[in-house]
Amino acid sequence: MPCPCARELHRPPHPPPSTFHHPPSPPPPPRRHYHGLPPPPPARSPPFCLPLLLRGQGRTPPFQQPRRARGCVASMAAAPACRYPPKSSARSISRPEKLSAAFSLSLCPVLGAGSGEEKATSLQTRVAIERPRSGGGVEGGGGGGLKKGPWTQAEDKLLVDHVRRHGEGNWNAVRRETGLQRCGKSCRLRWANHLRPNLRKGPFSPEEERHILLLHGLIGNKWARISSHVISRSLAASTDNEIKNYWNTRLKRRQRAGLPMYPPDIEREIATLRAQNINPFADADGGNAGLQPPPPPPLLYDASNPFALPSPSGSHSPLINQNYPLLNQMQGMQQQQQQHVFHLAGGHQSPSLSPQPAFHHQDSSGTAALGHGHGGFVSSSGLPPLPTRPHELPSNQFDTSTTGGLLESLLLGGGDHQPRHNTSMVKVNSMPALTYRDPGSRLLPVHGAGSDSDDASHCLTGEDMYHGATWNFTFEDMKPAKRRTPSEAGISDMFGINAAGSIPGEWFGGGSTAPSPGPSSAVTDEEFSLEMQQFMSLLPLSIDEHSWNA
DNA sequence: AATCTCAACAACCGCCCCCCT
DNA sequence: GAGGGGGGCGGTTGTTGAGAT
Known part of the structure; x- marks a missing residue:
């Protein structure tokens, strides 16, 4: 007997009104058919570029593709x-x-x-x-x-x-x-x-997905850090669990298809960033200057690889001064953005929103760093978080010393000066796609041995814009849309959270002007758009942006 | 109609680190 | 310095509904 609410599941998604100044979005893609005809090719995305991402360019409004409902x-x-x-x-x-x-x-x-x-x-x-x-086990080893x-x-x-x-x-x-x-x-x-408030429950935009891919390619399975970075850009929290689940499903899907985990342009971006070998904080805070070890060969850098850009001479130069000048602005705006966020919150921080240790972090060198707040309230700065856990070593997936650059500083606590291995080529078990070729070959991952011709046949074939070669890429915006789960709706209803995600009356003292408290869809489009507009207004336009938004 | 496959995701578990005593 | 508690993180499991076969 079908679920009486089955029609709810088939109800077309209703993207909320958006004030985004973007071209009209195409209708949500159909659910990906794994055994049917290949989906139409997605719109060509611009080359993945961290500055572009940091600027929010090309970002598609959230909630345009509500996630698929699950359950009754x-x-x-x-x-x-x-x-x-x-x-x-x-x-x-x-x-x-x-x-x-x-x-x-x-x-x-x-x-x-x-x-x-x-x-x-x-x-x-x-x-x-x-x-x-078995054995009468209880959680926590005796929690009774x-x-x-x-x-x-x-x-x-x-x-x-x-x-x-x-x-x-x-x-x-x-x-x-x-x-x-x-x-x-x-x-x-x-x-x-x-x-927790400000949770963002919705589909990842294509740009966010690419962002996740890039970050994962740079730091591996550091879901919390990836999450924090995405949070900082999305103005609302996507949980690490969500990103982890997203990645795992993607991983399985692509592994089945024998496909690389990263599109070539993202791999090139990864190679480029890792080839920078620079620490933007070396000069910025004045405290880290000279502390960075000599840059080892970057992970993905290969002299024979035309895309892994060579480490710039004087590679300690801030990335932002060389190839990503906008990051100068970004960093300078971080505090401003944070203040803006709290201003939106009514200038009051409830206990739960009080500065978390990792949220506004003063590191040992005295450098104020806006950190990620995994598990806590999130930054909505739209800017990458600064290191918050200098103690943390990279996972076994990556030797991040190979870049010593911006993203490690941002995401791995670049302030740490703990000895690291110097590995130029690392095979990453959990990241099969980053098992890279022999010197002389192209910067392409070693494909899995398995080949699911069925799945692979449905992958989009694109053109390597640098080589003219073709590549197969199952673009992630082909994945089924998701929507706010009913349980979350139930939670919202239970606590009187209105459609805009705010709780009438008190919610951590935020009041009606609080930044989207309440679970799921916590940041309204209006709020998001407001911040993004303010944010974007501070940034110059670029050719990329014009072309992307054209 | 039944079965299979898949994506999505909540939740648990173990390990680890930090902090305090 | 050792030990324990608190907490964070990543890996993994298991269940679901939907679509495909």
Whole structure:
């Protein structure tokens, strides 16, 4: 029997009114058919260029391609975000058993104290309760009856109320003070990924996708940093989990098709950036000058590669002074943008919005750095965050010392001067596409051995604008659109969040002028457009921009 | 109509780091 | 310096609905 709300799933997306000064957007692409005819080729994107990205050029308005709805809207609207039983149940019992093991009021103290409506809702949505793992395991290694699995509205409310009162952090206290039978980690995750204000739930624009690709190519699976960078550009938070999921699905898709993970232009951009080998903060703060080790050969730089630009002489020169002069402006505007954001918030910071350690960070050298706020409130500066965790070494995916440049500084805490390996060519296990060729070959990834001709046949064939060669690229804007999940709508409804994402009355003290509090779609188009217009107005136009917006 | 495949995504888990005592 | 708690991050699992077969 079809879901009574199935029509909701097929309802065409309704992009909210946008004040963007962009050409009319084409209708959302059809859902990608993996076994059908290849989709029409996407509009040609301009070469990926960090300055362009930082300037927001070519950015398509968010929410134009609402993400595909998942689940039954009717039930999800009043349901937790995830309706399936917890993993522990799913693994150990069959489906009928799972159903029988579903939510039991007597075993769920939170909902057991809730209203009958909550109970009914939970029953409808088969909210399962924690079943003992093998050996009676409980979350947290002895947490004694901690609940797992999908969150309920009641739990969300408890968590939100707690954060409202006490702010973020001290997550383990949530359980003590609210009786919420969740471990601190779970609370933090729930808050960070679903409940915190300014969460951006919507499709990644093509430009954001390219941005993600570039950042991933530069720093690897540093989802939080990628997220923070995207956040800074998008003025609202896309969670690291979201980006991670996006990447993983993309990875699987392209791996199946035997395709490279990165389009050639992005790879060239990666090579270019890594070839810069410069630290923009070396001269900017005066404290890092001379601290950077001599630039090792860049990861992707290959003398035989015409696209991996050679390291500029005096490669400590700020990138922004050489090839990306706009970054000078960007950096200078960061503080201004931050102040603007807080001004929009009414100049008041509630506890949860109080400066997070990583949000406005004063590093050891005394350089004020606007950092990412993973898990916390986000920057909406539209500018790349500055290093916040100088202690953090690059992951095993990349030896980022090979660039020592802007993005490492931005994303990996470029202030760290910890010894690094000097590897000119790194095979990245988690990034198969970045297993690069032998010298002399083109800067193209080694394709996977597997070849899904079916999928591959549907990949767009483009032209290597530098070589005239062809390339296959499954453009990401072909992916199905997503939309705000019903559970999030339910959360919003539960807390009285209006369509614009603001909560009537108090919400962290932000009031109606707060920057889009509330989960999902938190930044309204008006707010986004306002900031972007103000932002863009400070920047000169360029040929690229004209051509992109033409 | 049934089954399969896929994308999407929530949530858990383990590891690690930071901070405090 | 050692130990523990708090917290962050990345990897992974498992479930869903939709579309394809």
